Amino acid sequence: MGFSSLVLGKMLADEGIVRAHDVDSWSKPDGQPQFAPKAKSIIWIFLIGGMSQMESFDPKPELNKWAGKTFAESPYQKFLESPYLKKNLREFIEGLHKVHPKIYEMQVGYRKYGQSGLEISDWWPHVGACADDLALVRSMWTTDNNHGAQLQFHTGRHALEGQFPTIGSWVHYGLGTLNGNLPQFVVMGTPIADCCGGVGAHGSNYLGPEHAGVQLAIDPQNPLPFAVPAGDMYREEQQQEFALLGRLNRLSAAAHPEDPAIEARIKSYELAFHMQTAVPNIVNFAAETQATQAAYGLQQPETKTFGEQCLAARRLVEQGTRFVQIFHGSNGGAGAWDAHGALKAGHSALCKQVDQPIAALIQDLKHRGLLDETLVVIGTEFGRTPGAQGSDGRDHHPYGFSIALAGGGVKGGIAHGATDELGFHAVENRHYVTDLHATVLHQLGLDPRRLEIPGRKRLEIDFGQPIREILS
Numbered sequence: 275m276g277f278s279s280l281v282l283g284k285m286l287a288d289e290g291i292v293r294a295h296d297v298d299s300w301s302k303p304d305g306q307p308q309f310a311p312k313a314k315s316i317i318w319i320f321l322i323g324g325m326s327q328m329e330s331f332d333p334k335p336e337l338n339k340w341a342g343k344t345f346a347e348s349p350y351q352k353f354l355e356s357p358y359l360k361k362n363l364r365e366f367i368e369g370l371h372k373v374h375p376k377i378y379e380m381q382v383g384y385r386k387y388g389q390s391g392l393e394i395s396d397w398w399p400h401v402g403a404c405a406d407d408l409a410l411v412r413s414m415w416t417t418d419n420n421h422g423a424q425l426q427f428h429t430g431r432h433a434l435e436g437q438f439p440t441i442g443s444w445v446h447y448g449l450g451t452l453n454g455n456l457p458q459f460v461v462m463g464t465p466i467a468d469c470c471g472g473v474g475a476h477g478s479n480y481l482g483p484e485h486a487g488v489q490l491a492i493d494p495q496n497p498l499p500f501a502v503p504a505g506d507m508y509r510e511e512q513q514q515e516f517a518l519l520g521r522l523n524r525l526s527a528a529a530h531p532e533d534p535a536i537e538a539r540i541k542s543y544e545l546a547f548h549m550q551t552a553v554p555n556i557v558n559f560a561a562e563t564q565a566t567q568a569a570y571g572l573q574q575p576e577t578k579t580f581g582e583q584c585l586a587a588r589r590l591v592e593q594g595t596r597f598v599q600i601f602h603g604s605n606g607g608a609g610a611w612d613a614h615g616a617l618k619a620g621h622s623a624l625c626k627q628v629d630q631p632i633a634a635l636i637q638d639l640k641h642r643g644l645l646d647e648t649l650v651v652i653g654t655e656f657g658r659t660p661g662a663q664g665s666d667g668r669d670h671h672p673y674g675f676s677i678a679l680a681g682g683g684v685k686g687g688i689a690h691g692a693t694d695e696l697g698f699h700a701v702e703n704r705h706y707v708t709d710l711h712a713t714v715l716h717q718l719g720l721d722p723r724r725l726e727i728p729g730r731k732r733l734e735i736d737f738g739q740p741i742r743e744i745l746s
Contacts (some may be wrong), residue, residue, distance in 0.1 A: 305450025305721025312683025320695025323609025390687025413691025649682025708738030
């Protein structure tokens with residue numbers, strides 16, 4: 275802060291490069307919704323690797339009719355001439371993921387579910403039973419045809435542009451706490467691998483580290499790393515230790531008022547002390563009935579891990595956590611849902627791991643009167659190709675894919691948007707991934723255009739538009 279800095283600041287202001295009144299007129303969000311919210315909390319389930327839209331929420335019988343034929347031999351050669359094929363595509367390695375010309379039949383059947391008659395694949399029978407509470411969006415698209423799309427799904431920006439705040443961090447930044455003893459942005463499951471964005475998929479980037487997700491393990495003895503005092507330290511001793519650390523941190527904050535890491539450290543120590551009792555209780559399911567535990571699949575090896583995470587998510591939002599992010603399918607690389615081969619074996623096993631727990635979560639929230647104020651989102655980074663890759667797989671497909679939502683002021687029993695007859699392109703009511711972000715924020719009473727940081731210019735694509743057709 276030498277004299278030269280003051281001179282530089284004056285020169286930049288005179289040149290119009292910096293404007294003090296912009297900063298003076300800006301203030302951080304006050305923790306209150308900006309308009310009447312429809313939801314209080316979000317449970318964001320992300321299936322890592324790219325789930326097939328045709329074998330989940332957007333069945334396409336035309337695939338079976340023309341299976342084994344090329345696009346040129348079918349009535350659908352026009353799909354390869356669509357402007358969408360290159361218009362929105364931004365490749366890491368040009369030509370790495372090519373169009374696969376031979377049409378690949380659906381690997382599972384499907385049927386209509388509920389009074390609404392939503393068509394859902396046979397690999398999702400439990401979620402299908404919740405059809406009348408679901409809003410399926412079948413017209414999502416993105417621009418990355420490689421697994422950087424995992425990061426893009428959470429930030430809205432292509433991975434080539436770097437890391438940006440995630441949807442969970444924007445919620446944390448915009449809204450205040452509902453429970454001072456719990457973190458407001460919780461992450462469960464193994465996050466995406468470093469190849470595809472790593473911790474950036476639940477990070478906060480320039481919002482500051484205090485708005486990043488807090489990873490939680492389903493272990494009552496050690497749910498949060500380093501959150502339990504070592505050895506036989508008494509609670510009173512630890513309280514004195516935290517008090518001293520707090521004083522030292524505040525001295526540092528006074529000397530470095532613009533350092534976000536210090537502010538985050540102060541908040542983390544204060545929260546950590548309160549969380550030591552509250553968080554272990556969240557992941558201790560002894561108080562849950564046997565019927566509840568069975569509904570989530572806790573007694574079955576296939577569903578136990580993910581079922582525990584879904585049950586913990588319900589307990590977190592029940593006690594006031596704003597945003598719970600659950601990852602499924604991390605394998606140290608692109609993700610288990612990446613079905614370049616053996617799609618039938620892979621997807622059938624993966625669906626079995628998540629189908630029952632997700633349905634139990636929706637039904638449990640509904641039974642407890644929490645579904646109206648909790649928005650559940652089921653997403654993946656992109657879909658899979660209508661054409662066969664090899665003999666039994668599908669390649670990456672950013673041109674059209676599906677997500678599902680339930681609760682939180684979203685209409686149930688509807689399918690919004692559409693892909694073409696083979697599930698290739700989103701052709702009706704197309705939605706880029708930040709439309710989903712805008713929908714989540716809107717239901718929480720937040721306007722993304724009013725969430726900003728001085729000096730951080732956001733692009734139009736960052737904001738998206740709420741998907742109003744699915745909102746009640």
